[in-house]
């Protein structure tokens with residue numbers, strides 16, 4: 001694509017050679033054009049390549065009468081108005097070219113736009129595709145925009161501006177997956193950027209389709225943001241974020257306030273902190289100037305989140321947490337200072353204790369922090385415990401619709417622990433120390449089905465086979481595709497962790513799951529496993545993620561909702577946790 005535009009005019013036919021109601025293909029400067037003569041005596045010129053998949057429009061059919069006409073592409077029945085190029089059935093308009101008849105000769109003018117003109121034309125087209133959830137149009141426009149010099153971050157920023165206000169009560173997995181996918185797209189080159197980027201756009205499209213934009217209040221920087229979120233004052237929370245941003249507040253200021261709010265409760269089964277982490281990671285990539293389009297909707301998410309700590313089963317943990325000196329925890333030295341190691345004696349012992357706990361191990365976790373683990377050492381033990389649970393999850397539960405426990409109850413233990421670590425490192429203090437304890441509780445909760453069955457947790461990877469591969473991307477990808485879970489785990493444990501991480505990320509993006517929400521969980525679980533394995537010498541999180549990807553899992557949740565509805569409406573019983 002050139003930086004300057006170009007306009008070409010060529011004579012392509014004699015007017016009296018064109019029979020009304022016919023089409024023929026001509027070329028202008030090598031550009032294929034469908035020349036259309038309608039029954040009303042007009043002549044039109046359209047791009048011959050159908051905007052859907054590029055088949056020739058002249059191989060389609062023309063219907064014309066006394067007022068214009070319609071061309072139908074036979075391949076998938078898209079229809080276009082020949083005078084305007086407007087798509088009458090299908091997803092995208094086709095480009096029209098000016099036609100002039102001089103002395104009986106038909107001249108067609110083709111304008112080859114510059115890269116900048118092309119981008120200006122494509123932004124609204126991409127937004128329309130996202131709003132209608134036309135994934136083909138989104139993919140095509142993404143490729144065209146990248147070809148015209150747009151960046152993955154620029155495409156994602158435009159999408160955030162267009163779609164974040166349309167989310168269902170605040171940003172969620174759409175935004176979380178966008179952050180992880182954009183990171184992968186930015187780490188790739190050329191056409192390898194397209195799949196992760198479009199997967200990242202797909203969540204916005206699927207989750208916001210046909211939803212109106214939610215209203216946003218006028219900015220008001222005088223409102224205390226954490227207090228507004230705590231009192232579920234949604235209007236006040238949004239006004240505060242908007243007001244502070246308008247007054248020049250930066251990432252550190254807003255992140256601190258939102259972390260204070262996100263750590264006040266155990267929110268939505270770990271999602272409060274996961275979404276906060278992903279929002280700030282996304283802004284790191286698309287730029288802080290997109291914050292006014294994103295952060296008000298994160299505040300809305302936090303206002304509307306379920307406060308899981310108010311539920312009866314969390315009461316023991318909440319009582320234990322109330323007795324913890326959070327300031328003392330925040331001041332405790334980390335494992336770098338104390339020499340604490342997750343694989344060493346006290347670290348492995350703590351992991352085993354977390355796995356074997358029959359009550360929420362909040363006091364034990366707090367003691368470990370001050371005994372040398374620090375917050376990071378505690379989170380290491382939580383990550384290892386959850387990873388072992390991923391490796392020993394009874395997959396039969398996935399098909400037991402009477403049981404509310406499944407893969408996602410465990411994967412969130414990993415993604416929340418990783419998010420709590422991000423929060424602790426970004427903004428250490430008593431509030432993020434509390435998040436680490438909430439993460440410990442969620443790690444404990446990943447064992448609830450196991451405890452109910454009186455099962456024995458897998459306490460060591462020594463019981464698992466290891467297999468090294470020099471082509472782990474192909475072999476692990478195939479094992480996941482074929483649902484050979486044991487082989488996938490062996491490869492993940494025995495091969496180069498960086499290559500394993502790449503193979504898992506590719507598998508997560510390869511549409512091996514049937515619904516957006518499952519793809520979103522595959523992506524974020526793999527990303528958390530890659531980061532946790534990368535920061536210390538362990539393949540355990542990667543192996544857990546490999547087993548999750550390679551195992552059977554619920555994909556659509558229709559049958560589960562039917563089972564829950566029947567149980568509730570016929571017997572009055574809520575779902576079993």
Ligand code: FES
Pocket residue numbers: 050051052053054055073074075076077078
């Ligand atoms: S290629 Fe024309 S409708 Fe599909």
